[in-house]
Amino acid sequence: MGFPSDDIVTIKLGQHGDPTLISVNCPDKLGLGADIARIILEFGLIIVRADLSTDGKWCFGLFWVHPAEGISKNIRWAPLKKLLVRACPPTRPHLLLPQFQIPKPTQSYLLRTLSMDNVGLLNEITLVLWELEFRVHKMIASVTPDGKAVTMFCLTDSRELLHEKRRQDDLCIRLKSILGEQTSDCVVTPAGTEWGELDCTTFLSAASTSLMDVCSHDAQGVGKLRIDVDNSLSPGHTLLQICCKGRRGLMYDCMRTLKDFQIQIAYGRSATNGKGDGEIDLFILHGDGKKLVDPVKLKNLCSRLEDEILQPVRIAIMDRGPDIELIVAASIGVCGQGRPRALHDITCILKALGICIFKADAGFYLIEDRRWEVYRFLFMEKPDVDLSSRQTQAQIAEKLRRKLLG
Known part of the structure; x- marks a missing residue:
């Protein structure tokens, strides 16, 4: 059983617990692997195996996937396929030459809702926005x-x-079905200048330093990462080998880092064994078609890969006067897109724990010359749980980490 199409994207559903196979066959472009991995992650899927090959003009990729822990097995395959097809370059040349193609400016909108509060309300709203293909x-x-x-x-x-x-109207009807028809309000207007641009702004917070200075024992998979670079095996390509603990979003974090460094992938494969260890082998080139031989650039690339593999998401819970504040920061790439499903997954855990949110905000920021998407939440008091307890805070942080990276 599958979803046949015009051969750009096909999906063959796995049977009896086997992974589902997604194949992509389309013209190549810089960062295509990152775009595909992002969409797969956005639907709560883990890539357990992948094969990529390209001749510089055409790309063929195979991705074996299965739902991450805690994700429903009822994956919306049709919307997933549609987004994958949309991410692929057109198979026919555009009528206009590239230098005459003018990108359309992105129009941002302001969505305002008003309703009676309840546990998990923010999670339910973000789920509707994701299902209707809105990007917050x-x-x-x-x-x-x-x-x-x-x-x-x-x-x-x-x-x-x-x-x-x-x-x-479709958006507001969907939202009012969860907000309550009689007591809720939903308004959509073009975003005003008070919301600023969609780019990053400077994050001025006393918590920023402590947030970024996460202890090594909090990092995912510390001690299980090895990155090797070899320029001797191929006359035209650099071999990049990554061995680490397999996890959700691993392929995406590696691919978006390579995209940020303007690196092309000529051939690659990825696999996760039965013990949960992941191996990624990539034959890569710089955007100009040459091998990576500059030791400074290689050092910077490996350093960034280490950061993105071990700590793509950082979590801090702290006392903010009488309140408890949760801060979650996810690194973002040059493309400016936030981590897929992050807001939904964070609020999903808070909903499951029965934690009410008094105040929350999210946005893109510059912290220590890095681009981050930062989520901040102030919790209401919970009579049956001491949220100020370090043990309780550690348990919440671990549940969030498992949800985001498990």
Whole structure:
């Protein structure tokens, strides 16, 4: 059973617990592997094996995937396939020459909702936005003294249809079904200048230093990472080998790092064994078609790969006066896109733990010359749990880490 198409993307569903096979056959472009891995991660899937090959003009990729722990096995395969096809370059040349193709500016919109508050409300809203293919860039949420939840999202529409009333009505109808028809409000307007650009801004917070200075024992897979570079095996390519603990989003973090460094992949394979150890072998070239021989550039690449593999997400829970604050920071690439499903996964854990959110915000920031997507949450008091307890905070952080990277 599968989803046959025009051979750009095909999906063959796994049987009896076997992984599902996704094949992509399309023109090549710089960063295509990162775009594909991002979409696969966005649907809660883990890549357990992959094979990539390209001649510089055409790319063929095979990805064996299965749902991550805690993800429903009822994957929305049709939307996944549609997004993968959209990520591939067109098979026919564009009528306009590249120098005359003018990219359309991205229109951002402000979504405002008002409703009675309840546990998990923010998670339910983000799920609707994800299902309808909206991308959240900034978010502010708070609870008023009379128990009403106010949320504001600065978002863009992947379908580029939010300027149409039908699309706006569809969004608000879906949201009101979870907010409550009689007591809720939903408004969509073009985002004003007060929301700024969609780029990063400087993050000025006393917690930023402590957040970025995560102890080594908190890093995922510390002591199980090896990165080797070999220029002797191929006359035209550099061999990059990565051995580490397999986890959710590993392929995405590696691929987006290579994309940031303008590195092309000529051939690659990835596999995770029964013990959960992952191995990635990539024959790579710089964007100019040459091998990577500059020792400084190689050192910078390996250093960034180490950071992105071990700590793509950083978590801190701390006392903020009488309140408890959760901060989650996820590194983002040059493309400026945040980590897939991060807001949904964070709020999913808080909902499962029965934690009510008093105030929250999210946005892109520059911290120590790095680009991060930062989520901040202030918790309400929970009568049956001492949220100020270090043990409780450590348990919450571990559940979040397992959800985001498990």
